[in-house]
Amino acid sequence: MKSANIKTIMVLAQLLIIPLFARVYAQTDPLPSWNEGGAKKAIVEFVKATTDKSSAKFVAPEARIAVFDQDGTTWVEQPMYTQVVYCLERVPAVVKAKPELANVEPFKTVLSGDREAMAKFKMPDLMMILAATLSGMTVDEFNGEVKKWLATAKHPRFKQLYTELTYQPMQEAMKLFRANGYKTYFVTGGGQDFVRMYSEQVYGIPPEQVVGSAGATHFGYDKSGKPILTKVAKLLLNDDSAGKPEGIHMMIGRRPVAAFGNSIGDKQMLEYTQAGDGARLMMLVHHDDDKREYAYGAKSKVGTFPDALMAEAKKKGWSVISMKNDWKRIFAFDK
Amino acid sequence: MKSANIKTIMVLAQLLIIPLFARVYAQTDPLPSWNEGGAKKAIVEFVKATTDKSSAKFVAPEARIAVFDQDGTTWVEQPMYTQVVYCLERVPAVVKAKPELANVEPFKTVLSGDREAMAKFKMPDLMMILAATLSGMTVDEFNGEVKKWLATAKHPRFKQLYTELTYQPMQEAMKLFRANGYKTYFVTGGGQDFVRMYSEQVYGIPPEQVVGSAGATHFGYDKSGKPILTKVAKLLLNDDSAGKPEGIHMMIGRRPVAAFGNSIGDKQMLEYTQAGDGARLMMLVHHDDDKREYAYGAKSKVGTFPDALMAEAKKKGWSVISMKNDWKRIFAFDK
Numbered sequence: 216m217k218s219a220n221i222k223t224i225m226v227l228a229q230l231l232i233i234p235l236f237a238r239v240y241a242q243t244d245p246l247p248s249w250n251e252g253g254a255k256k257a258i259v260e261f262v263k264a265t266t267d268k269s270s271a272k273f274v275a276p277e278a279r280i281a282v283f284d285q286d287g288t289t290w291v292e293q294p295m296y297t298q299v300v301y302c303l304e305r306v307p308a309v310v311k312a313k314p315e316l317a318n319v320e321p322f323k324t325v326l327s328g329d330r331e332a333m334a335k336f337k338m339p340d341l342m343m344i345l346a347a348t349l350s351g352m353t354v355d356e357f358n359g360e361v362k363k364w365l366a367t368a369k370h371p372r373f374k375q376l377y378t379e380l381t382y383q384p385m386q387e388a389m390k391l392f393r394a395n396g397y398k399t400y401f402v403t404g405g406g407q408d409f410v411r412m413y414s415e416q417v418y419g420i421p422p423e424q425v426v427g428s429a430g431a432t433h434f435g436y437d438k439s440g441k442p443i444l445t446k447v448a449k450l451l452l453n454d455d456s457a458g459k460p461e462g463i464h465m466m467i468g469r470r471p472v473a474a475f476g477n478s479i480g481d482k483q484m485l486e487y488t489q490a491g492d493g494a495r496l497m498m499l500v501h502h503d504d505d506k507r508e509y510a511y512g513a514k515s516k517v518g519t520f521p522d523a524l525m526a527e528a529k530k531k532g533w534s535v536i537s538m539k540n541d542w543k544r545i546f547a548f549d550k
Numbered sequence: 551m552k553s554a555n556i557k558t559i560m561v562l563a564q565l566l567i568i569p570l571f572a573r574v575y576a577q578t579d580p581l582p583s584w585n586e587g588g589a590k591k592a593i594v595e596f597v598k599a600t601t602d603k604s605s606a607k608f609v610a611p612e613a614r615i616a617v618f619d620q621d622g623t624t625w626v627e628q629p630m631y632t633q634v635v636y637c638l639e640r641v642p643a644v645v646k647a648k649p650e651l652a653n654v655e656p657f658k659t660v661l662s663g664d665r666e667a668m669a670k671f672k673m674p675d676l677m678m679i680l681a682a683t684l685s686g687m688t689v690d691e692f693n694g695e696v697k698k699w700l701a702t703a704k705h706p707r708f709k710q711l712y713t714e715l716t717y718q719p720m721q722e723a724m725k726l727f728r729a730n731g732y733k734t735y736f737v738t739g740g741g742q743d744f745v746r747m748y749s750e751q752v753y754g755i756p757p758e759q760v761v762g763s764a765g766a767t768h769f770g771y772d773k774s775g776k777p778i779l780t781k782v783a784k785l786l787l788n789d790d791s792a793g794k795p796e797g798i799h800m801m802i803g804r805r806p807v808a809a810f811g812n813s814i815g816d817k818q819m820l821e822y823t824q825a826g827d828g829a830r831l832m833m834l835v836h837h838d839d840d841k842r843e844y845a846y847g848a849k850s851k852v853g854t855f856p857d858a859l860m861a862e863a864k865k866k867g868w869s870v871i872s873m874k875n876d877w878k879r880i881f882a883f884d885k
Contacts, residue, residue: 465786469757469758
């Protein structure tokens with residue numbers, strides 16, 4: 216009998232081991248890649264207060280929505296947005312299928328490989344390249360092409376896959392939010408279909424939680440009668456600036472309680488987040504670390520962070536994250 | 551020592567009581583409002599097979615997406631879509647704010663209360679009424695108006711709040727899917743913003759899982775500088791027929807594995823669902839019960855179910871749910 220008791224206790228104790236370990240683990244630092252300071256403290260205290268039932272800042276579980284810009288906020292956006300690199304590198308395949316484009320600008324310049332000339336492309340040039348490389352194929356074909364490209368394409372400076380160039384501190388922040396019942400969403404100017412190809416694997420954000428610039432699709436049937444969705448060159452959502460709160464309303468239908476961005480294109484998303492009742496957290500990543508990543512701001516074409524945005528952040532109580540000072544480590548592959 | 555052992559066992563046993571009760575509960579019939587038969591069996595077996603790791607039909611947790619049409623599939627859509635009733639009943643308030651509309655058609659007819667004349671409205675008339683009552687206000691104002699209306703408006707035949715007119719068997723089916731790790735979505739021709747006002751409370755479907763016809767919003771600032779979203783009369787997504795798979799791709803980004811509809815407008819959604827690999831479930835609710843609800847089909851303006859759809863269902867192996875034969879109970883308030 217005694218032996219049976221001991222056995223029962225052992226079995227029951229085993230059932231308790233996993234939850235106990237989980238509790239101990241939760242008590243370790245959830246943000247180890249952050250230096251101690253205001254930015255880290257703001258995140259930890261916000262998550263704690265909004266999930267503590269006895270706090271005046273408590274947020275009901277279903278309302279826990281945290282939104283993150285992607286380019287420049289959770290991964291590298293210099294010297295060029297990853298998706299733009301993808302589009303440029305797709306041009307040869309597009310021209311192969313449509314040889315008449317070979318002598319037409321801007322395709323001719325892309326094929327020449329003249330990076331200086333490409334850097335001078337104006338918006339209409341880029342729009343032509345985006346339309347040619349992001350539409351005209353089925354959704355399944357596009358998904359396959361993106362996955363294939365992501366598996367081998369490397370960043371010119373870091374010599375790493377683009378999907379390795381995520382910011383470890385932001386990965387930790389997203390995990391901390393999720394561990395506390397938050398749904399984390401991307402709200403990105405990047406293409407929704409493009410980002411969905413890696414968001415789950417790379418960031419733990421499932422496709423249905425990616426809000427991005429979105430082109431229309433057209434439902435139809437292939438020759439065998441199989442239903443297909445074809446990507447068409449018609450922009451349904453330009454998910455940048457005012458388009459971000461508009462996209463959040465359309466795709467999520469709730470106002471976020473926390474929002475992270477890094478540039479002027481995130482301003483309206485942060486304003487919209489802040490305009491709700493109760494506890495709110497608005498943060499901007501500032502690229503001020505040219506040794507470990509890049510330093511850019513007011514004058515950059517990509518990820519512009521004008522002085523007026525810094526002034527607005529100060530005035531409205533938004534936290535500015537200094538990559539140089541607030542981040543102990545930037546990439547997972549950093550020592 | 552022995553007493554301490556017993557105490558330990560008691561404490562540990564208590565920790566196990568809740569999971570044990572949960573297991574016993576799960577063994578009771580999850581679909582008590584369904585009669586035994588093919589439709590009930592199809593749902594129960596599909597859920598069981600797709601969540602059983604040893605089954606060839608197993609579906610990974612992240613891919614468990616089940617989509618439901620709303621009007622006519624999960625609640626009453628006769629004699630008129632609930633949202634259309636809302637729009638008609640909003641007309642007096644709109645005319646009060648813009649008195650010049652009082653003598654303009656179709657508003658004049660709506661104000662007259664002549665239901666027979668209203669039944670003859672053509673699409674352009676309805677579009678004018680929808681535009682006038684669903685745009686021009688802020689999102690917050692609209693949400694407030696809808697909530698207020700839903701709290702008192704009653705169905706002419708059942709004399710119940712519209713939100714009481716959900717089909718109990720479908721509520722049970724949605725719960726069964728969710729209890730097995732499925733995310734349940736509405737994919738409705740109805741207005742996304744309208745349905746989001748009650749979907750969570752009435753169906754357990756949160757706003758971010760409502761895909762519906764969606765008008766654009768415009769981000770701006772009110773006189774005090776507060777950020778606001780204003781609803782504008784521009785359709786971004788007509789979530790009916792081919793618009794359903796297009797909307798699913800835009801808003802969810804994954805192909806569903808189960809789809810429920812009730813009319814010709816759901817055909818493409820079911821085809822798109824079926825075209826994926828692995829286990830699939832496609833079902834159509836057929837309104838054949840004029841005693842307890844309504845009997846309509848090929849000739850109805852609302853919820854048309856043509857003979858060709860019945861033929862396609864048979865050919866493609868879609869299950870047709872007979873309200874008369876498959877449902878033991880229709881509403882929660884039925885005895």
